[in-house]
Amino acid sequence: MRKIRMGMVGGGRGAFIGAVHRIAAAIDQQIELVCGAFSSTPEKSKLSGQDFFLPEERCYANYEEMILTEKTLPEGERMDFVAIVTPNHMHFAPAKMAIENGFHVLSDKPACFNTEQAEELEAIVAQSGLLYGLTHNYTGYPLVKQAKEMIADGKLGEIRKVIVEYPQGWLATKVEDDTEQKQAAWRTDPTKSGAAGCVGDIGTHAENLAEYITGLSIKELAADITAFVDGRLLDDDANILLRFDNGAKGILHASQIAVGDENNLNIRIYGEKGGLEWRQLEPNTMIVKWLEEPMQIYRTGMGYLGEAASNASRTPAGHPEGYLEAFANTYLNFISQIREFQKGNKEIKFEYPTIADGVRGMKFIDAVVGSSKNNAAWTAL
Amino acid sequence: MRKIRMGMVGGGRGAFIGAVHRIAAAIDQQIELVCGAFSSTPEKSKLSGQDFFLPEERCYANYEEMILTEKTLPEGERMDFVAIVTPNHMHFAPAKMAIENGFHVLSDKPACFNTEQAEELEAIVAQSGLLYGLTHNYTGYPLVKQAKEMIADGKLGEIRKVIVEYPQGWLATKVEDDTEQKQAAWRTDPTKSGAAGCVGDIGTHAENLAEYITGLSIKELAADITAFVDGRLLDDDANILLRFDNGAKGILHASQIAVGDENNLNIRIYGEKGGLEWRQLEPNTMIVKWLEEPMQIYRTGMGYLGEAASNASRTPAGHPEGYLEAFANTYLNFISQIREFQKGNKEIKFEYPTIADGVRGMKFIDAVVGSSKNNAAWTAL
Amino acid sequence: MRKIRMGMVGGGRGAFIGAVHRIAAAIDQQIELVCGAFSSTPEKSKLSGQDFFLPEERCYANYEEMILTEKTLPEGERMDFVAIVTPNHMHFAPAKMAIENGFHVLSDKPACFNTEQAEELEAIVAQSGLLYGLTHNYTGYPLVKQAKEMIADGKLGEIRKVIVEYPQGWLATKVEDDTEQKQAAWRTDPTKSGAAGCVGDIGTHAENLAEYITGLSIKELAADITAFVDGRLLDDDANILLRFDNGAKGILHASQIAVGDENNLNIRIYGEKGGLEWRQLEPNTMIVKWLEEPMQIYRTGMGYLGEAASNASRTPAGHPEGYLEAFANTYLNFISQIREFQKGNKEIKFEYPTIADGVRGMKFIDAVVGSSKNNAAWTAL
Amino acid sequence: MRKIRMGMVGGGRGAFIGAVHRIAAAIDQQIELVCGAFSSTPEKSKLSGQDFFLPEERCYANYEEMILTEKTLPEGERMDFVAIVTPNHMHFAPAKMAIENGFHVLSDKPACFNTEQAEELEAIVAQSGLLYGLTHNYTGYPLVKQAKEMIADGKLGEIRKVIVEYPQGWLATKVEDDTEQKQAAWRTDPTKSGAAGCVGDIGTHAENLAEYITGLSIKELAADITAFVDGRLLDDDANILLRFDNGAKGILHASQIAVGDENNLNIRIYGEKGGLEWRQLEPNTMIVKWLEEPMQIYRTGMGYLGEAASNASRTPAGHPEGYLEAFANTYLNFISQIREFQKGNKEIKFEYPTIADGVRGMKFIDAVVGSSKNNAAWTAL
Known part of the structure; x- marks a missing residue:
């Protein structure tokens, strides 16, 4: 077994929810952040990557570059899934492109900018057989x-x-x-x-x-x-x-x-x-x-x-868990399902919000x- | 100064809100229950009156008898106001009759069975110049x-x-x-x-x-x-x-x-x-x-x-007051206004819900x- | 049945606990305040008595006068018990004198100024066969x-x-x-x-x-x-x-x-x-x-x-009761026991703190x- | 900059506080678990290491082996500090040995089995100039x-x-x-x-x-x-x-x-x-x-x-943080001070409990x- 590898879209310096996602991914020590396109400004993306101890070559100028480059890396080195933590209007495009290029997606909510996008994404996800999770974190x-x-x-x-x-x-x-x-x-x-x-x-x-x-x-x-x-x-x-x-x-x-x-x-x-x-x-x-x-x-x-x-x-009881742990539960279930997927098991064994919740x-x-x-x-x- | 004298309509044995009204009236020791028509069953009205240490002759068979008889008593002996604690459909008639016979009224809410009654009562109260209070007790x-x-x-x-x-x-x-x-x-x-x-x-x-x-x-x-x-x-x-x-x-x-x-x-x-x-x-x-x-x-x-x-x-702070004290505040303000009335002062100096709240x-x-x-x-x- | 008649020692204008006792006594409408020595200043005692609608002749100059005078009144007119609401150093003397003159006593706590007094009082109460209650009100x-x-x-x-x-x-x-x-x-x-x-x-x-x-x-x-x-x-x-x-x-x-x-x-x-x-x-x-x-x-x-x-x-549940109602429970149980006493029943059927709690x-x-x-x-x- | 490298003593499968330490270390993504002696049973230590995705050669049979072996690794590869998460009686020996071999120590509390050990450890820490932290996590x-x-x-x-x-x-x-x-x-x-x-x-x-x-x-x-x-x-x-x-x-x-x-x-x-x-x-x-x-x-x-x-x-406010985040604060401050140490800065700039708290x-x-x-x-x- 190895850690599941995450690439991130958005979440550079100064962002709120990106930092939350990274902590949530880190808590259970099952996920490794391996690359990112952290900002629409390439230079800012690089600087953010340094904060996360990433090698320079995996801090991409934009999500397109990230997806296309990572795709060329060998399995076990390339990212396993993309976490999307941009503002709402930038959820759809990277999600669509990631799925279409073979990467699972975990996206912040709402799933898309509008219903049309969400329904299109739902169809794409269904067709791909890949996993799509949505961080309706409070259910965690x-x-x-x-x-x-x-x-x-x-x-x-x-x-x-x-x-x-x-x-x-x-x-x-x-x-x-x-x-x-x-x-x-x-x-x-x-x-x-x-x-x-x-x-x-x-x-x-x-x-x-x-x-x-x-x-x-x-x-x-x-x-x-x-x-x-x-x-x-x-x-x-x-x-x-x-x-x-x-x-x-x-x-x-x-x-x-x-x-x-x-x-x-x-x-x-x-x-x-x-x-x-x-x-x-x-x-x-x-x-x-x-x-x-x-x-x-x-x-x-x-x-x-x-x-x-x-x-x-x-x-144990009395040791209060909070927002970040709940968020981490969504991450943990999602990547546990990725492990199933990687073992060839398509049956959904772990619960997390999906594109259906996103359309809803x-x-x-x-x-x-x-x-x-x-x-x-x-x-x- | 003397205590203000209260007659009660309803609130016999087994009633909930009647007991609340009596406690609320008693708390500040400014009000004396002097008579009542506690039940639509004359015998039950008598028995209830015994519970409250009333003389038999002031435990009336019905509110009509109470209002008409009390009216004949000298001021300072007869009741000053009528408290109405019956179910909703029996608020209007005793309130109307009490006002029309010169008694102030403090009624449980809602004021009447329907808006028509409430508006009619509002007119009667206005014409009479008498005081009408409504126990929207939570404002107390x-x-x-x-x-x-x-x-x-x-x-x-x-x-x-x-x-x-x-x-x-x-x-x-x-x-x-x-x-x-x-x-x-x-x-x-x-x-x-x-x-x-x-x-x-x-x-x-x-x-x-x-x-x-x-x-x-x-x-x-x-x-x-x-x-x-x-x-x-x-x-x-x-x-x-x-x-x-x-x-x-x-x-x-x-x-x-x-x-x-x-x-x-x-x-x-x-x-x-x-x-x-x-x-x-x-x-x-x-x-x-x-x-x-x-x-x-x-x-x-x-x-x-x-x-x-x-x-x-x-x-003082930290000595919790509750529902009954809040209810008593409505009573206290109402009878404080009666004292003003009895001194010939028509200006409203004390706050309590009125027929306007009832119509509303x-x-x-x-x-x-x-x-x-x-x-x-x-x-x- | 009639209301139980209370005389009060202390609790004149400006006192805190005296007012509490009067409300506690009033809440259940079973007790009537009939007399008092409300202040060590006779004039202040009279004025306080007016606030409580008492006849002038029953607003006494001091507790000795109250006890001795009330003793001469016929049963059913004279007070049934004395409520003592003075500061601590003035609990013992009126309690002792009241008991010795045949009156039940309900005293504020602590029972006395010191243990010697409390033990002496305990003996006096025991000998008298009369009832002594102590307002450890929080047990109410x-x-x-x-x-x-x-x-x-x-x-x-x-x-x-x-x-x-x-x-x-x-x-x-x-x-x-x-x-x-x-x-x-x-x-x-x-x-x-x-x-x-x-x-x-x-x-x-x-x-x-x-x-x-x-x-x-x-x-x-x-x-x-x-x-x-x-x-x-x-x-x-x-x-x-x-x-x-x-x-x-x-x-x-x-x-x-x-x-x-x-x-x-x-x-x-x-x-x-x-x-x-x-x-x-x-x-x-x-x-x-x-x-x-x-x-x-x-x-x-x-x-x-x-x-x-x-x-x-x-x-009913959800209608918060508070400090005054709890205090009233002590009063209610005490006077319920007085009713038993008046019926000749010496067995203690109602629970309230006694001189034993006071000594303790x-x-x-x-x-x-x-x-x-x-x-x-x-x-x- | 790179992540700070942690070796762990204790905390194998089934332990409570070891898992807490690992989460606390992971939350801020500044620390990498690189090795451990997770159990007094060598085989169990290996299995636990697999759970944490460690290479077999860095899952040591006991803390002595870990300390001595890690010491031979080049800086930047070897662990920077040792986290001690054993029961109380096994705090002192690994802490002493780690310090004596040049490793900072972050220990669970109480610091030692008895005061003598704690005072000895205090002297050793003082002499070494190295950092010793104690997880009195509630101060976090x-x-x-x-x-x-x-x-x-x-x-x-x-x-x-x-x-x-x-x-x-x-x-x-x-x-x-x-x-x-x-x-x-x-x-x-x-x-x-x-x-x-x-x-x-x-x-x-x-x-x-x-x-x-x-x-x-x-x-x-x-x-x-x-x-x-x-x-x-x-x-x-x-x-x-x-x-x-x-x-x-x-x-x-x-x-x-x-x-x-x-x-x-x-x-x-x-x-x-x-x-x-x-x-x-x-x-x-x-x-x-x-x-x-x-x-x-x-x-x-x-x-x-x-x-x-x-x-x-x-x-932000309203996103509850809990026990694990507080615990992570102790970790974060401790390794932030290690970063200072590694820059040659001996002044204490970050707050965390020390051996002085342990002796206390x-x-x-x-x-x-x-x-x-x-x-x-x-x-x-």
């Missing part, structure tokens, strides 16, 4: 997996109500006007972010989390989205009514103007027999509720957890934007 | 008053977003079929509860709280209400999008099928400069949020609170039910 | 009673460790120098407070709570007490090691210089099979811990609670002060 | 560093009281009898753990944390330690009174029989002007308390934090065990 938390398992096992009974929230406050003022704030700049720019701002950036995480845990699909939604900050071109707030395919009802709201809120993704789910509540800010605790018995506090790392949650933690997310954005333009009319998803 | 909490004051003072800046929630779980199964469950029975019966179930019972509290704290009005709403429990005739769950008169957006959701939730009214408000969060289950704590500074924990009874909050607590609540119910029938179409309030 | 909380019941039932197994804390911060500076701060002044004055400051004022509550819930007795202790504020004559901080009669170990610490802490009495108890945790600041929640199963959240008012806890709450508290103060003078030597209790 | 949390900085800056005023707790419950039954429970077995074995059980394993973390944050030294202590579980040879519970060099008082308690507690290290500190509270289980939140102002909630990653805390986090910890164990044998007599540290 152990207790999120526990929640999914308990619901699948019927512990809560038929699900009736889902409330999923994602309030942030960092865009409560027009920070994108500050040239230092690159994270804010592209996220609020329709040419880079896509049809939605807040909805695409974090709303899709909320949508994905709700469908992942419950196993249900949002059938239709009624959305009221707003750009509260003067001069902002994309939504910074969204309030959405949900109807699920089993008849459950729900609410999804996301915001980037929720002053003082950090990254407060959370979900509450109520079934006929029980309920549960999980908050990303304190991710190692989940409250489970019952009709007649006291609420219970489920905690990461405890022996009573199911297999999925147990496999997703690295330390893009359709969610379309539905939300469409509904809101139509004064919150119910819109199918 | 000290930190709720603090929140209102801080927003009125502009501490949070222009309000952009309001999330108000009221999940309960006690009607998650069909408990109204159990003959012991009288509280459930009338609340789920359209002939007693009115046009709405959950929305009338607790949704109106959420609506009232949001408008009270923010000082804003809900301009229109889009509602999706549901009766999840088979065979239930009224809604037991409601998800509602809100638009306020200043352009703020919001969400109100209420539920009685949220398994394991007790009485979890809570509100989060975000302005341009700050935010706040208050939860009824831990009512002595309020989180205040700022753009750049650490969040703060405001606590009941502390010296840094404003006048409204300070006047509304009875113990009934219109809210109408709008929610109407919107939901119309597939969540935006409906003006 | 429903979940405290639940904890006691669960431990008595063996749910946690043999108890091994107890941690009881009582940090306050209000005396972190020399507030007693401010003439407005009467509460601070007498508590820090050895001629009024007794041999201890913090230890007597709040340490005794912690001791009482630990012994009450566990059913164990502190066998010996090692104490290190300190007066941190310059010029303060009594301790404002105490750190104490505990050994219980069953071999359990523990810690008790109390402080009045714990800046920013309000009134944070709390207790954690660990047995061989389980543990529990209760905090007075959020008194309606108790965490119960198990060897292998998830922690549970016990909540006031829920149907799964035992009889003691159920009887001690007035509202005084001995605790002696042991702590003695141990600390002896450099924290183990001292029997 | 961002908010722990923030607390230290605020106190050093005088924000809280002179410190008066410190309460540090470390309750765990995993040894509440005799799990060491289960042959699967290797972690429990050596920790409860005096020949492997040292003079103390709970006190050495976790009490030293609490001692280190308290002294680290406050900048104070424990001057003397009075300890009452217990082995609650029948047949256990070392303490599983400790209650300790503390006196600090500036006159502050404190409490340290640690337990491994606190049923249901996971790994609940926490600390509260009170000064003349303010206080603070931090809990390892929710490590990204710190409550800061003031005399007159509302409490504040400090959060990892926020812009208002000081330099030390800011440097110690990798993600061993003396703490001695003082606790000595005091407890002497019935909790005050014992100097």
Whole structure:
């Protein structure tokens, strides 16, 4: 056995999510970063590569060069997969080219700039037989997996109500006007972010989390989205009514103007027999509720957890795991599946979000934007 | 000075809210229960009166008898006001008759069975010059008053977003079929509860709280209400999008099928400069949020609170006050205004919910039910 | 049946604990305040009596006059019991005189100024056959009673460790120098407070709570007490090691210089099979811990609670009860026992702290002060 | 620049803390594991090395072989430092040998089996001029560093009281009898753990944390330690009174029989002007308390934090960091200092626990065990 070799597109000096991906890839010591096209500026790409101790010849000027050159290297030396950590509008092209040249892809979300791209990519991936993963990283938390398992096992009974929230406050003022704030700049720019701002950036995480845990699909939604900050071109707030395919009802709201809120993704789910509540800010605790018995506090790392949650933690209970470990779980499952692939095994044995989740997310954005333009009319998803 | 004299309609043995009203009235030792028509069954009314140490002649067979007889007693002996603690469909008639016979009224909410009654009552009250209070008791909490004051003072800046929630779980199964469950029975019966179930019972509290704290009005709403429990005739769950008169957006959701939730009214408000969060289950704590500074924990009874909050607590910080004390604040303010009235002072010096809040609540119910029938179409309030 | 009649010693205008006692007595509408000697200044006593709507002739100049005069009134008109709410040094004399003149006594804690008085009072009470209650009010909380019941039932197994804390911060500076701060002044004055400051004022509550819930007795202790504020004559901080009669170990610490802490009495108890945790600041929640199963959240008012806890709450779950309701539970049980007494029934059917707890508290103060003078030597209790 | 090369002693298959060290070393991608003596069984050492993708020739049979062989390799190929992750009784010998052969050492805690060894090691380290780090990893949390900085800056005023707790419950039954429970077995074995059980394993973390944050030294202590579980040879519970060099008082308690507690290290500190509270289980939140102002909630990653805390986090606020990231901070600072060393710079520019902390910890164990044998007599540290 050897480490799985990763090439990276984007994520040069100063980027946020690129550094997160590299840590996530490093945590389990199963992945080696072997090359990258870290910036659209070739010189910056080289400098970034030095930070990561890469040889100069594997710090490429752009992703095209990286893919075509790596392809020529022998197996075991060339990269095994490409991690794409660019802004939204630059997800599709490198993903497409990587797949078409025989490389697996792990991409940041949302999968693409729009639904058309996502559906095209889905077809390409299907045709290739290669693996495509999407870092809907919040599904990597152990207790999120526990929640999914308990619901699948019927512990809560038929699900009736889902409330999923994602309030942030960092865009409560027009920070994108500050040239230092690159994270804010592209996220609020329709040419880079896509049809939605807040909805695409974090709303899709909320949508994905709700469908992942419950196993249900949002059938239709009624959305009221707003750009509260003067001069902002994309939504910074969204309030959405949900109807699920089993008849459950729900609410999804996301915001980037929720002053003082950090990254407060959370979900509450109520079934006929029980309920549960999980908050990303304190991710190692989940409250489970019952009709007649006291609420219970489920905690990461405890022996009573199911297999999925147990496999997703690295330390005993009371040694808090966080965002990076959850992110690492997505990486670990993805490259574990690559190992299967390399052994010739095509069956999916490890769970990670795929291009199907990516298409779903893009359709969610379309539905939300469409509904809101139509004064919150119910819109199918 | 003497104690203010209270007569009570409803609230006999086994009733929930009647007992709450009596405790709330007793806490500050300014009110004396002098008579009552505690039950529609005359004998039960008598027995209940014995529990409260009342003389037999002032335990009336019905509210009509109570009002007419008390009217004949000399001032200082006869009741000063009537507390109405019956189910919804029996609020209007005794309130109307009490006012028309010269008695102030403090009624449980919602004010009436429907909007027509509420508007008629509003006119009667206005004409009479008498006082009418409505126990939207959650506005009695000290930190709720603090929140209102801080927003009125502009501490949070222009309000952009309001999330108000009221999940309960006690009607998650069909408990109204159990003959012991009288509280459930009338609340789920359209002939007693009115046009709405959950929305009338607790949704109106959420609506009232949001408008009270923010000082804003809900301009229109889009509602999706549901009766999840088979065979239930009224809604037991409601998800509602809100638009306020200043352009703020919001969400109100209420539920009685949220398994394991007790009485979890809570509100989060975000302005341009700050935010706040208050939860009824831990009512002595309020989180205040700022753009750049650490969040703060405001606590009941502390010296840094404003006048409204300070006047509304009875113990030093760290001696938790609860639901009954908040309820008592509504009583105390109402009878303090009666004292003003009795001194001939008509100016409103004490704050308590009035028939205007009652009419507002009934219109809210109408709008929610109407919107939901119309597939969540935006409906003006 | 009639209301039980209360006379009060102390608690005039501006007093803290007197007002608390009056509210606690009022909440359940079973007690009527009929007379008082509210202040050592006769005129102030009269004015206070007016606030409580008492006839002038029953606002006495001092407790001696009150006791002797009330004794001459017919049964059913005269007071049934005396509530003593004066500073510590004035507990003994009125309690003794009341008992000796045939009145039951409910006294604020600590029972007396020193152990000698407490033991003398214990003898007097025993001889009289009358009822003496002590407001160790924190034992009145429903979940405290639940904890006691669960431990008595063996749910946690043999108890091994107890941690009881009582940090306050209000005396972190020399507030007693401010003439407005009467509460601070007498508590820090050895001629009024007794041999201890913090230890007597709040340490005794912690001791009482630990012994009450566990059913164990502190066998010996090692104490290190300190007066941190310059010029303060009594301790404002105490750190104490505990050994219980069953071999359990523990810690008790109390402080009045714990800046920013309000009134944070709390207790954690660990047995061989389980543990529990209760905090007075959020008194309606108790965490119960198990060897292998998830922690549970016990909540006031829920149907799964035992009889003691159920009887001690007035509202359904989710309607928070607080300090005043817990205090009222002590009152309610005490006067319920008076009703038994008045029916000729001497058997104790209702639970409330008695003079035995009072003697225990005084001995605790002696042991702590003695141990600390002896450099924290183990001292029997 | 290149990665810093790590050799590991201990930490083979099935070990807990070895895996933690490897993740901590991996997170920042600055360290490469190049060799190891992972087990006292040579074959097991080889197998473990395969798990980490090491060449067979660098999976050594024992630490002596590793040190002597690596020494012969050229700089840049040979390991730069040795990480020691064995049970306590095997810390000293490899540390001594590594230092004596020119390798820096990063050791798990406690530093040695007893004080004599620790003092000998201190002398050896001093003489060598090499770097020795000790993984008192809890000091690696961002908010722990923030607390230290605020106190050093005088924000809280002179410190008066410190309460540090470390309750765990995993040894509440005799799990060491289960042959699967290797972690429990050596920790409860005096020949492997040292003079103390709970006190050495976790009490030293609490001692280190308290002294680290406050900048104070424990001057003397009075300890009452217990082995609650029948047949256990070392303490599983400790209650300790503390006196600090500036006159502050404190409490340290640690337990491994606190049923249901996971790994609940926490600390509260009170000064003349303010206080603070931090809990390892929710490590990204710190409550800061003031005399007159509302409490504040400090959060990892926020812009208002000081330099030390800011440097110690990798993600924006709201992306929870945990135990592994804190542990990684100790690694990162240690190898950053190695980089300085390799540049010829002997000045300490990065903060990490050293052999001085190790000696301190061993003396703490001695003082606790000595005091407890002497019935909790005050014992100097």
